[in-house]
Amino acid sequence: MINFPLEKDTFLVFLFLIFIFVFVSFTFYQQEKLSLKAKVVFFDLQGEASLIQLPGGIDILIDGGEGNDLCYELEKELPFFDKKVDYIFLSHPEKDHLEGLFCVLDFYEVDEIFIADFPQKSFLFEEFLKKAKKENIKVEKLSAGDMIEFPFGGRIFVLWPPQECIFDNFNDCSLVFLFLFGKEKILFTGDISERVEKILEFNYDFKVDLLKVAHHGSKYSSSPDFLEKFSPQMAVIIASKNDKYHPSQRVLEAFEKEKIKTFITKKDGKIKFFSYGDSLEIVSP
Numbered sequence: 001m002i003n004f005p006l007e008k009d010t011f012l013v014f015l016f017l018i019f020i021f022v023f024v025s026f027t028f029y030q031q032e033k034l035s036l037k038a039k040v041v042f043f044d045l046q047g048e049a050s051l052i053q054l055p056g057g058i059d060i061l062i063d064g065g066e067g068n069d070l071c072y073e074l075e076k077e078l079p080f081f082d083k084k085v086d087y088i089f090l091s092h093p094e095k096d097h098l099e100g101l102f103c104v105l106d107f108y109e110v111d112e113i114f115i116a117d118f119p120q121k122s123f124l125f126e127e128f129l130k131k132a133k134k135e136n137i138k139v140e141k142l143s144a145g146d147m148i149e150f151p152f153g154g155r156i157f158v159l160w161p162p163q164e165c166i167f168d169n170f171n172d173c174s175l176v177f178l179f180l181f182g183k184e185k186i187l188f189t190g191d192i193s194e195r196v197e198k199i200l201e202f203n204y205d206f207k208v209d210l211l212k213v214a215h216h217g218s219k220y221s222s223s224p225d226f227l228e229k230f231s232p233q234m235a236v237i238i239a240s241k242n243d244k245y246h247p248s249q250r251v252l253e254a255f256e257k258e259k260i261k262t263f264i265t266k267k268d269g270k271i272k273f274f275s276y277g278d279s280l281e282i283v284s285p
């Protein structure tokens with residue numbers, strides 16, 4: 001049993017152990033920073049949120065889910081001394097994608113927020129922009145054709161929407177982008193429906209390794225033509241445990257028919273990949 005106040009020797013041993021713990025954690029973190037792999041995490045929480053960690057210790061959040069759960073989840077993914085999220089990409093400002101980013105702005109230093117041309121007004125989004133402004137965080141609007149290159153590997157190529165979104169709902173003006181790491185391609189689709197998928201099929205020609213399935217696996221997205229065109233090897237459906245409507249049976253059958261290995265957060269929990277630039281390894285489940 002430890003009696004307080006501690007004897008001087010016990011105190012020194014205690015201090016030494018703390019020092020060793022911090023030193024080992026920090027060395028491990030530095031090694032991770034220098035490694036040439038990217039980590040991609042799809043969180044199992046209410047709504048939708050994902051994290052990409054790049055070499056050089058660059059953290060990118062895509063959406064924030066609903067409520068405050070993301071901040072608890074981030075604590076598990078980032079080292080305890082890392083209180084910085086470099087970039088936030090907001091696919092669209094609906095509650096199930098946006099709400100969790102408020103606590104990120106409260107507890108983490110953020111360099112820049114990327115958004116798209118979102119056509120409607122939303123109280124939550126206005127509040128979010130006000131908060132970002134108050135904290136001097138740069139907010140930049142992206143559109144199809146934009147490319148963001150990260151210093152130690154990894155690029156984001158924006159596919160949708162155009163500078164002025166032609167649709168009048170948030171879902172179809174979702175920021176859609178391709179995350180490129182070496183030869184690996186991961187497609188993030190926000191909550192788009194089939195009518196945007198049709199435009200993407202017409203405008204682009206590539207195959208993807210991993211697809212973040214649109215709109216929680218909704219029956220109005222993931223058309224057979226879309227799956228055939230971009231032919232993902234693997235797919236992730238982010239659907240919350242209490243969401244009765246997603247993913248749809250039609251979508252699950254379509255993925256099965258195309259023999260696409262599919263992970264679903266409500267069944268598999270948190271889904272984690274390592275990308276090495278020429279191979280994608282599933283770490284969890």
Ligand SMILES: [Zn+2]
Nearest residue numbers: 048096191215
């Ligand atoms: Zn959604």
